[in-house]
Amino acid sequence: MEKQKITEDMLKYDELNKTDEAIRDEYAKCPEKIAFNKAYEKYKEIFNERIGFSSHISNQINALKSYEEALENYISAINNLGEQVEKCEDTSELELLELKIQDLDKKKNQRFYELKKYENESARLKKYLDSMNEQLKLAGQNYLIKEEEKKNKANEYKKKLLPYTNQILELEKKLPKSFVEKYKKLKGEGTGKKTYNRISTYNKDRGTCECCGNMIRIEVEEILTEIGDLTECPNCGRFLYLKD
Ligand SMILES: [Zn+2]
Numbered sequence: 001m002e003k004q005k006i007t008e009d010m011l012k013y014d015e016l017n018k019t020d021e022a023i024r025d026e027y028a029k030c031p032e033k034i035a036f037n038k039a040y041e042k043y044k045e046i047f048n049e050r051i052g053f054s055s056h057i058s059n060q061i062n063a064l065k066s067y068e069e070a071l072e073n074y075i076s077a078i079n080n081l082g083e084q085v086e087k088c089e090d091t092s093e094l095e096l097l098e099l100k101i102q103d104l105d106k107k108k109n110q111r112f113y114e115l116k117k118y119e120n121e122s123a124r125l126k127k128y129l130d131s132m133n134e135q136l137k138l139a140g141q142n143y144l145i146k147e148e149e150k151k152n153k154a155n156e157y158k159k160k161l162l163p164y165t166n167q168i169l170e171l172e173k174k175l176p177k178s179f180v181e182k183y184k185k186l187k188g189e190g191t192g193k194k195t196y197n198r199i200s201t202y203n204k205d206r207g208t209c210e211c212c213g214n215m216i217r218i219e220v221e222e223i224l225t226e227i228g229d230l231t232e233c234p235n236c237g238r239f240l241y242l243k244d
Contacts, residue, residue: 003223006199006230006241009178013171014199017187020164027157036143036150037106043139050132057125064122067115074108179239186238200238 027033081101088094172180188194200211202224207215214235216224223231230241 004176004179004230005228006239007175009171009175010230010239011176011199013168013180013183015185016164016168016171017198020161020168021187023157023161023164030157032146032149032153036146037236039139039143039146043143046132046136047154050129050136051065053129053132054244057129060118060122060125064115064118067111067118071108071115074104074111077191078104078108081178095223135170182232182239195236195238199237200236200240200242201231201243204242209233209236209240211238216240 022178078101081104085097085101088097090141178221183198185191186195186198195213200209202208202216203210204224207221209216212233212235214233217234220231220234220240223229224242227242227244230239232238233240
């Protein structure tokens with residue numbers, strides 16, 4: 001980095017950004033925001049649980065249908081055999097038919113028993129689904145309330161931030177583009193990696209950067225000869241200037 005001079009505007013820009021970020025951090029930690037996040041998580045949790053549960057119930061209903069169909073098939077097969085019995089005059093064939101009917105009747109009863117079991121289980125599941133829907137409704141109402149509270153708080157913070165945001169934008173028009181770009185990078189814009197104390201001073205006695213504490217290379221030392229000289233720390237990447 002070339003040598004520049006630190007200006008009042010640069011230091012002011014730094015101060016304004018710090019205040020701006022402190023207000024944003026305060027908002028991120030405010031009870032309204034936390035309560036909203038919790039309400040949202042809760043709602044999402046029940047919502048997802050219900051989706052899973054609904055598909056479970058529809059499987060259950062399909063199974064129930066197939067049991068009902070099987071039962072109907074047995075009943076009509078038994079009826080058919082009953083008609084054959086009425087027409088039958090051969091004793092040995094009649095015995096055979098009776099046996100078949102008995103066998104089918106046993107199977108039919110089994111299906112009937114299974115169907116009842118399924119019906120009970122389905123009724124239980126439906127009841128559970130109802131209670132889940134109720135929970136979801138309450139969680140949804142709570143979510144909306146918390147959202148409203150958060151919105152109000154957000155507006156409050158927006159108003160608080162506005163003067164700083166405006167001043168920051170004004171200064172950005174005046175400051176060197178390279179400075180603003182680098183500053184934003186240190187702030188974590190576009191990278192998400194935030195550096196705190198973006199403007200560091202050079203400790204002439206020790207030959208170190210005050211922020212990272214590292215010894216500064218000779219070439220950098222040569223740049224920082226007069227009070228107010230500004231460059232960049234080769235170790236931590238912060239702005240580095242010589243303070244009186
Ligand atoms: Zn440094």
